[in-house]
Amino acid sequence: MTDMTVIPSIGAALPATPFHARHLIGGVWQDSADGAVSERVSPSHGVVVSRAAKGGKTEAEAAIAAARAAFDDGRWSGLTGKARAAVLLRVADLIEANVERMALLETLESGKPITQSRGEVSGAADLWRYTAALARGVAGESHNALGGDMLAVTLKEPIGVVSIITPWNFPFWILSQKLPFALAAGCCCVVKPSELTPSTTVMLGELLTKAGMPDGVVNIVLGYGHPVGAVLAADPRVDMVTFTGSTGVGRAIAAAASGTLKKVALELGGKNPQVIFPDADLDSAADAVVFGVYFNVGQCCNSGSRIIVHADIAEAFTAKVVDLSRKVAFGDPLDPNTQVGAIVSAEHGAKIDGYVQSAKAAGAKVVLGGGALTVPGLGAQFYQPTVVTGVTPDMAIARDEVFGPVLTVLTFTTLDEALHLVNDADYGLSAGVWSENVHTCLTFARGAQAGTVWTNTWMDGFPEVTFGGVKQSGLGREIGRQGLEEFLETKSLVMRIGRTRANWVRTA
Known part of the structure; x- marks a missing residue:
């Protein structure tokens, strides 16, 4: 805390x-x-x-x-x-x-x-x-x-x-x-x-x-x-x-x-992945990941709630994300400096926490957060920035729309494996890929089952560019x-x- x-x-x-x-x-x-x-x-x-x-x-x-x-x-x-x-x-x-x-x-x-x-x-x-x-x-x-x-x-x-x-x-x-x-x-x-x-x-x-x-x-x-x-x-x-x-x-x-x-x-709904390759601009990727999961307290259909990171950089990249997460300002929504506000209801906060606790019980590791956040003068209808590692694809936290400030981390070693993890989901709203190799980005974009694919960015939108999802x-x-x-x-x-x-x- x-x-x-x-x-x-x-x-x-x-x-x-x-x-x-x-x-x-x-x-x-x-x-x-x-x-x-x-x-x-x-x-x-x-x-x-x-x-x-x-x-x-x-x-x-x-x-x-x-x-x-x-x-x-x-x-x-x-x-x-x-x-x-x-x-x-x-x-x-x-x-x-x-x-x-x-x-x-x-x-x-x-x-x-x-x-x-x-x-x-x-x-x-x-x-x-x-x-x-x-x-x-x-x-x-x-x-x-x-x-x-x-x-x-x-x-x-x-x-x-x-x-x-x-x-x-x-x-x-x-x-x-x-x-x-x-x-x-x-x-x-x-x-x-x-x-x-x-x-x-x-x-x-x-x-x-x-x-x-x-x-x-x-x-x-x-x-x-x-x-x-x-x-x-x-x-x-x-x-x-x-x-x-x-x-x-x-x-x-x-x-x-x-x-x-x-x-x-x-x-x-969505269970939107961002896939990070070793050749990506990792500082930009980490910042976008943090924005993607905490924007609107994660109560967003486009929330980047799961990252799929290449095994060679997973530990270092996760540490970078955790460090940035600690710097995100949670608290009074009426303060212009606040970046993340309150959970919409106590019932929804309990639902979010239920996913985190279930993942812990199944063997995942909560490396940051994982509980209610008390804001002085406002009470406890807030939730801590939370990062969960050691997640397996079959866990509910990796498959369901948690709709809160909770990030899950999975790893991959090949592009085909990454696409399999991306597409092994009921949802297909959006997906992202981070790489300096245009061929990697284009191959990923064509293979990802999603209505929107972002490359080297996250959640940029324009009135001219249509929006919607596939599957559920x-x-x-x-x-x-x-x-x-x-x-x-x-x-x-x-x-x-x-x-x-x-x-x-x-x-x-």
């Missing part, structure tokens, strides 16, 4: 009253019909920071009806791409003007550092600007070689009403990977944020109204997966559901949606042009030019 970097409470002033979050349905802000509410206690500061309306089937069905009516009358889908883009650009400007207000609530609800919340909110504005450009470029294709009397074109049309269900770990960023792309396509939406982090989604609803979004185009229902999420997935008036979260919940959503055969897009890491893609295509249907239009078709029925 004493050789780790811990930032105690800075005693920052907290909001005098909890944020009041309500549903947005058909352009009207409202509480739940039965008056139910849920409270969010800050995982870092232990006080109630938001009080949200707790929706049920009534609110979910009303929101779906509002979105359905808005889509069917064309108040949004019937606008030009230029008109939709103008609204999206205004939203981006409003997001940037409200970064501090939104970042504070996100930090208090999630436990992440304030600097990260600021980056998440301000960075999301760029996603909205990018989708504004996409809105003006929705296009199909033409087929002009079908003969002199035939012409065919494909049209790209909005899929319709979309249910958007978002998680607690990146509540504003992940919403912005989905909602503006759906809106750019011309869809109408019902959004359900996590009950743990509802506030920034509600704040966005306020900004949408200020930006001139027509009533009913974006609806927000607060509450739990049951019943709200279940209704949003199963209702026949919904044409598509997009979800980010755990693989288990993703399976349940796909099952609920199967009754109406609606489209499903899922961005799920999900279905579909987000951001980039493919992120727009997810919300579009293709219609083929076949036209005969002139009266050139011979009659099928013989009349003589």
Whole structure:
């Protein structure tokens, strides 16, 4: 404990009253019909920071009806791409003007550092600007070689009403990977944020109204997966559901949606490896490994939670990672110097620790951390930076998504062995390779079963570059042009030019 970097409470002033979050349905802000509410206690500061309306089937069905009516009358889908883009650009400007207000609530609800919340909110504005450009470029294709009397074109049309269900770990960023792309396509939406982090989604609803979004185009229902999420997935008036979260919940959503055969897009878990070869820039690799596993307290689908290190350098490289880990600042999320904040809940902290203790019992060695971290003035809802060696591929800690600041270390001797370890997993979200040999990097990139492969970097992302996983890491893609295509249907239009078709029925 004493050789780790811990930032105690800075005693920052907290909001005098909890944020009041309500549903947005058909352009009207409202509480739940039965008056139910849920409270969010800050995982870092232990006080109630938001009080949200707790929706049920009534609110979910009303929101779906509002979105359905808005889509069917064309108040949004019937606008030009230029008109939709103008609204999206205004939203981006409003997001940037409200970064501090939104970042504070996100930090208090999630436990992440304030600097990260600021980056998440301000960075999301760029996603909205990018989708504004996409809105003006929705296009199909033409087929002009079908003969002199035939012409065919494909049209790209909005899929319709979309249910958007978002998680607690990146509540504003992940919403912005989905909602503006759906809106750019011309869809109408019902959004359900996590009950743990509802506030920034509600704040966005306020900004949408200020930006001139027509009533009913974006609806927000607060509450739990049951019943709200279940209704949003199963209702026949919904044409598509997009979800980010755990693989288990993703399976349940796909099952609920199967009754109406609606489209499903899922961005799920990962057990993401970084493979380090002896010829890599080991200082850069170690820094990226530390960033990859502790960013957002490891509560990240892209967390680099396992490293696969060449046996010749494994001991020295692990020592370098452990040394850097001790320098990472864990503590009060409201201190700008903090790099790692609180675990989202005590229950999740216990789950993380369960994986570590199980690995120890199975023969692994915890060379750093391995338990709760007490931050002076804030309590114990934090977890120590943890590095586990002596891990075998069959251990749960090496295969399951721990979703915490826990790094496992495995070793390899050949490229083929490394790829086997990478691909011997249920997940396939992302992977990384560190080597100065371009042939090694390209061979690895082509052989790794992952939606994203980083070479000599980790977790760099851009609005232009699509994101998503293979295997049990999900279905579909987000951001980039493919992120727009997810919300579009293709219609083929076949036209005969002139009266050139011979009659099928013989009349003589």
